[in-house]
Amino acid sequence: MTTKAKRLNMNQKYQLMTRGLDWETTYQDMDDVFPYDKYEGIKIKDWDKWQDPFRLTVDAYWKYQSEKERKLYAILDSVAQNNSQLSISDARYMNAVKIWMQGVTPLEYNAFRGFCTLGRGFRGAGARVACQFQAIDEMRHHQTQIHAFSHYNKFFNGMNQQSRIRDRAWYLSIPKSYFEDAMTAGPFEFITAISFSFEYVLTNLLFMPFVSGAAYNGDLATTTFGFSAQSDESRHMTLGLEIIKFMLEQHEDNVPIIQGWLDKWFWRGYRLLGLVGTMMDYMLPKKVMSWRQAWEIYWEENGVALFNDLARYGIKMPKHHETATKEKNRITHEFWSTIYQFSHATALYTWIPGNEELDWLSAEYGELFDTVYRPRYEYWKELDDKGERFFQERLPVVCNVCQIPIFHTMPDDPLKNCCLVSEYKGTKHQMCSEGCLDIFNNEPEKYCQAYIPPQQIYQGNCGGATLDDYRKWLHIRDEDTGEYYGSEDHQMWEKWKAQAGKPTDEAA
């Protein structure tokens, strides 16, 4: 004989399963138990107002995630068994994978560790649990990416030295400094930077190009982990929106602090995405869409609408967003030109786009491309044809905030270089833009610590005084760098094509 049990709805059950576990400590002061969640000045009156974005119990999480992992690893196994690298559009595509593995995968790792600290650090139990789930998800993304790329690494160059160049290479300082900036900030700024500004506002500009790019270009492994991660990402986006609304609703004093973070992290995120846009426009043999088009859809339409929703809290559009929009027709060409000249100091290959690709770029970017960038590429192509492939031997000045070589031009004049200087404690610091200058001037104590690769190289701290020494210090061989055509990746690809009786690049 059983008594009839009351029914609890999902929400009640979830509340009992998480929030109810927490208590106010009395043997130790709560401020000692949670020492880091007040110093940024964010005021939380009532953590109970936090709306849990996931409402997952651990056993449900195991169930869903294990189903996804079983499928994912079955596909990764089959990619290895069937040598699915033979299905990609062209070996140039692999450079997009290299950018991901060198630059983005380490960020997944850092997200894992950063969210672990938040999963311990927030005073509210609901927020803590949400961050714990995100932490373990981020570990998943990191590990599944390593496992997916492990197969490609067996054939293509530029991935095997990942754990060295991740910290050392000048161009990987761009993503590295971005994430370390967030992780060295307090917990509220970290979550604003990563969960909101990155995962919510800008995520489509990262995810869409890479994962759709992989799908368009026949990369089954990346497509699979990408789509498998997408259901996790939608949870993370919900967390991003919740934390912003929660902070804004808790206290009006929070509004200007958050506005400052949104300004900063919009600009830092946008600068980082320049690298992604460049990959989209130049590294995908089969194009998904141009950076310009992606910017219009995902920022000018969706991003702006999101900020309009936040206007009722007193939040304004992020500072310098107009500049980002003005740059949409040139940022990726300026970036590619820079990587092209310096690719002998990267673990990437670069090339001048073929005629069809130049025509596509002309169609997407119009007059500016035809007058400024296309002639430059045609000139470099001529040099290359004469056997004088152009490489820059001088090191660039890089921005003290975003770490990108200062190739950027003035917002209203694409022919005039933009380099702004701020002096702090007797030292001059160069920045690429008003956006980065503002960031520097708001926290000079932080940014004057930044590691500036060219300065370190010139000071002889990176293995020696020559480019050769620098490459050795990076664990990059000559064969891993420089021009794509004639490279080891290219030769291997041509060999495979010849074996299959396909026309080679030479024949074409």
Next chain:
Amino acid sequence: MSIDIKTATIEAKRTTFDHIVEKLGEGKTPTRYQEAVFGHQAEEVFHYRPTWDSERELFDARRTAIVMNDFEDLLDPRQYYYGTYVIQRSKQRESQEKNFSVVEKRGLLEDLDAVMKEKISKVVVPFRHAEWGANNNNYYIAGYGFQTPITAAATFQGMDRLANAQYLTSIGLILSSNDPAILDQAKDEWLNTPMWQGLRKLVEDSFVTKDWFELHVLQNYLLDGVFQPLLFKHFENEVVKNGGAAFAMLTEFFVDWFVESQRWADSTIKVAVKESDANKALVESWINKWQPTVIAAADQLAEFVFAERSKDIIQQIETELDARSKKIGIQVQEK
């Protein structure tokens, strides 16, 4: 383009990443576990000091007094990476869920005598808060620890502890036919009744323990090494002997989980102790510092559960713990 050639003609250039080759030697094919945990934490060129710890780097070996030549030696003997972890737990979850639904559907706990029911609600249900404490502590280790083998495993351990807390919540709700008042009452006991205060103070003290390896020893070795057998071996036996076989179905997960997580705790501590005499002395000092307090806290609870037999049971638990300590190379203090 899909190139259609015999895959036998395709030769791999390398078997794995350079940092793995450096670690394992040439020609070894790494496991997925090894690829998942070696070489991923940033090691140099840190751009900024943390605003929350300006004395140290973002990842810094000095957040524990333990010194290792290579913190990646603190491996997980279960070799869990995310995929194998969730798949293993999902299998266990399936049988756990079946057990719960059988007990619930057939009302198997309802025949239990009132004294035993009372004991479960006073002993097992409040312990959910201690599991929550363990969850928090493991996320601390995962966040501030050094290198991936220990921080990844601590993340799994943290998830496991939240699961444990949630399973205990479910046990409470089965006992009360879904009346949440049982949880409020358990929390009140956790906060106020004297028999819980020793443990609660310990858990709160653990929350302010800054050295992550000390916290690992305190939480995953000492607190677990005493309280898990107390509740899920001795107390469980007691309930089973008194007509509560169904209770063992509900706590089966804990028993399996503890066997497994002990292997991880023992092995990581053993490796650290073996590394140097200084590490050994440190771990011993932590054990000497905390073990008596942990035992005293367990005493308070055991008295309520086992009355006159409590001394014997606690002694048995401590003997087992000391035997584990000896096995992993720790000098045990005379009692």
